[in-house]
Amino acid sequence: MSSLPASAPSPDGTILAIRGLHKTYPGGFQALKNVNLDIRRGEIFALLGPNGAGKTTLIGTVCGLTLPTSGTIHAAGFDIVHDYRQARAAIGLVPQELHTDAFETVWATVSFSRGLFGQAPKPALIEKILKDLSLWDKKDNKIMTLSGGMKRRVLIAKALSHEPQILFLDEPSAGVDVELRHDMWRLVRELREAGTTIILTTHYIEEAEDMADRIGVIRKGELIVVEDKTTLMRQLGRKELALSLPQPLAAVPDALSRWPLTLAPDGLTLTYTFDAHQEDTGIAELLAALGAQGIAFKDLRSSESSLEDIFVSLVHEQKAGA
Ligand SMILES: Nc1ncnc2c1ncn2[C@@H]1O[C@H](COP(=O)(O)OP(=O)(O)OP(=O)(O)O)[C@@H](O)[C@H]1O
Secondary structure (H helix, E strand, O other): OOOOOOOOOOOOOEEEEEEEEEEEOOOOOEEEEEEEEEEEOOOEEEEEOOOOOOHHHHHHHHOOOOOOOEEEEEEOOEEOOOOHHHHHHOEEEEOOOOOOOOOOEHHHHHHHHHHHOOOOOOHHHHHHHHHHOOOHHHOOOEHHHOOHHHHHHHHHHHHHOOOOOEEEEEOOOOOOOHHHHHHHHHHHHHHHHOOOEEEEEEOOHHHHHHHOOEEEEEEOOEEEEEEEHHHHHHHHOEEEEEEEOOOOOOOOOHHHOOOOEEEOOOOOEEEEEEEOOOOOOOHHHHHHHHHHOOOOOOEEEEEEOOHHHHHHHHHHHHHHHO
16 A cells, blocks of 8 residues: 555545635636535546636646645645645646656656655556556666557556555547557556546546546536536436438428427438437437428438537536526
């Protein structure tokens, strides 16, 4: 186990507590607005948000890379400003890009990372991490000779080298191949089973759906939703069925008004949106009703709601609720 200093007890199982966090960059841009978030020990939390929403700023602030303008953050019971070293020692960060010495070997780089946190050398642990990440046969290779995927693995190994209680993965799937993604998720699950708390950012709803226990959605610096994954997917998971028509329709016939249908401006695509989690999707009745109306279709495609759709619906809900 970790030789981290003992942290203050958290009776409610909270490992990371963010309170009233604001971040305004020197130019005056407000990147985080009153963020409040409790992360539970041992959970996998996915932070979703469009480009520029503030995900990296939030991670960077928790990891001490940038200072909060106001508000507090406690990691494993330690204040990230006043008890910086202890708080930082509790956290591992896998950033999006590798900024490390290209001339060092994999082994040296990963071992050095552990030393940065004042931890005594533990070669058996470094060996296990490198083996878990399929990097063992590359341990004597210089970083600059590695492929992009291998460099990514080194980043993960570095972040794990000091046995953090909380692991941040910033866009772990961006630009990685299927094999690495697979290895990464296996490792994440193993880490969670061993008690590590995982916080990841992603643009992919499938990834959040696969991995996360809870999901937070950030938009323009505001955390607009924090919800158990199953609840969120039930509320927001939608599917679309797009029917390509051989002849344009001028309008959706009244006889079809009981189905939520939209007609493309050119009249050639009819789209049906339905709840993906309902047993009866209503598709069979819809197709029968189209037949009864003499509306033929030449092609039919279904798609799941993308994260973008979910954002749009969240934003609409916010406006409606405002
Ligand atoms: N050092 C900085 N100075 C000024 N503005 C910044 C700085 N860093 C980030 N920003 C701005 O803060 C906002 C949030 O950026 P951030 O990188 O946190 O978003 P993100 O959600 O991680 O986006 P992406 O998904 O594109 O990585 C953006 O509008 C960005 O331009």
